[in-house]
Amino acid sequence: MTPRARFAFDPRTIDTTGVRRELHGHYWTLGSFVRGMVRPEAPLIDVPFSTTLVDAISGPVELSGRLAVPAGGARDAVVVLHGLGGDVTSRYMLLAARAALDAGMACLRLHMRGADRRGADVYHAGLTDDLDAALRSEALAGYERLYVIGYSLGGHVTLRWAAGHALEHPRVRAVAAICPPVDLAAGVRAIQRIDRRPYQFHVLRGLKEQYAAVAARHGERTRIAPIRVEQVRRIRTIVEWDDWVIAPRYGFRSADHYYEQAAVGPHLRAIGKPALFVAADADPMIPETTVRPALARISEHVRVVWTGRGGHVGFPDDVSLGLAPRREGDLGVEPEVVAWLRAQ
Numbered sequence: 001m002t003p004r005a006r007f008a009f010d011p012r013t014i015d016t017t018g019v020r021r022e023l024h025g026h027y028w029t030l031g032s033f034v035r036g037m038v039r040p041e042a043p044l045i046d047v048p049f050s051t052t053l054v055d056a057i058s059g060p061v062e063l064s065g066r067l068a069v070p071a072g073g074a075r076d077a078v079v080v081l082h083g084l085g086g087d088v089t090s091r092y093m094l095l096a097a098r099a100a101l102d103a104g105m106a107c108l109r110l111h112m113r114g115a116d117r118r119g120a121d122v123y124h125a126g127l128t129d130d131l132d133a134a135l136r137s138e139a140l141a142g143y144e145r146l147y148v149i150g151y152s153l154g155g156h157v158t159l160r161w162a163a164g165h166a167l168e169h170p171r172v173r174a175v176a177a178i179c180p181p182v183d184l185a186a187g188v189r190a191i192q193r194i195d196r197r198p199y200q201f202h203v204l205r206g207l208k209e210q211y212a213a214v215a216a217r218h219g220e221r222t223r224i225a226p227i228r229v230e231q232v233r234r235i236r237t238i239v240e241w242d243d244w245v246i247a248p249r250y251g252f253r254s255a256d257h258y259y260e261q262a263a264v265g266p267h268l269r270a271i272g273k274p275a276l277f278v279a280a281d282a283d284p285m286i287p288e289t290t291v292r293p294a295l296a297r298i299s300e301h302v303r304v305v306w307t308g309r310g311g312h313v314g315f316p317d318d319v320s321l322g323l324a325p326r327r328e329g330d331l332g333v334e335p336e337v338v339a340w341l342r343a344q
Helices: 015-039 089-104 129-135 151-165 182-189 192-218 231-232 238-250 255-262 265-270 334-342
Strands: 047-055 059-068 076-081 106-110 145-151 172-178 275-280 304-309
Touching: 015 106, 015 275, 047 129, 059 089, 059 129, 076 089, 076 129, 076 151, 076 334, 089 106, 089 145, 089 334, 106 129, 145 334, 151 172, 151 265, 172 334, 182 238, 182 255, 192 231, 192 238, 192 265, 192 334, 231 255, 238 255, 275 334
Parallel strands: 076 106, 076 145, 145 172, 172 275, 275 304
Antiparallel strands: 047 059, 059 106
């Protein structure tokens, strides 16, 4: 018998720089979430927001959110969109609102349809109707200038909206997207890696809660809730969610067809207003390898900022994007992003 070759492990072959970079990204992604659980942000003084739009399939859709206005009022307002599975209570949403209020601006943290667990509907990465309806709402009618900040999938929605609808809104001066995907298919493939599965589990937990409310309101196996809640509970990947829920709800042939039709990458050249794109080199949920190729073809109105510090929508308090001078007491990226928006 031929003796079996032995595998000799040589620690010198490990890319320690790459390992440290990955660990850094995981640390700030998970750390930001844990910090929000252990030491929640101070509550904001805000009021409920609501508006209604009409969807071709589900009919009237109620949108909700929270609107905060600084003492003495404001002339400008920021609309903030959450990521997939998130909602207006997500830590990054509160950080954005705080930064807007500190700058003397009102802030609307918007629930995309169904994210408030009231069962109105489900949303997807290319659905811009909710943002458009919020910007046209009575609650924002009195503000002279409007801005939008979107995180993760909310950032994708923001860019998709900016590429197709921004010029219809002269009051909207600029938008910002923080850690957004641009190639949906590539992003979903990347998050299937075994070390990314905890993120997928976290996102799907929120989506399943939202779907249960949709099914309770509209009934199972309907156009709005196409499969049973029990089937949704067995979903293990975002691809399955998109294949079994999003595709049939919105008339896509499959998840792949949805990614092809909804992805903002091919539309980045169409953005005609100032747009800020912020991404982290070590983002474990939206890896830079899924983003940089699409950014080779963007509008001159888009400013791209990569930071070597931070993870997915989570950053050190002292990180600087080089957009504006840091003021005493400013923490994280949000004050810089808000300052950049106001300067446009």
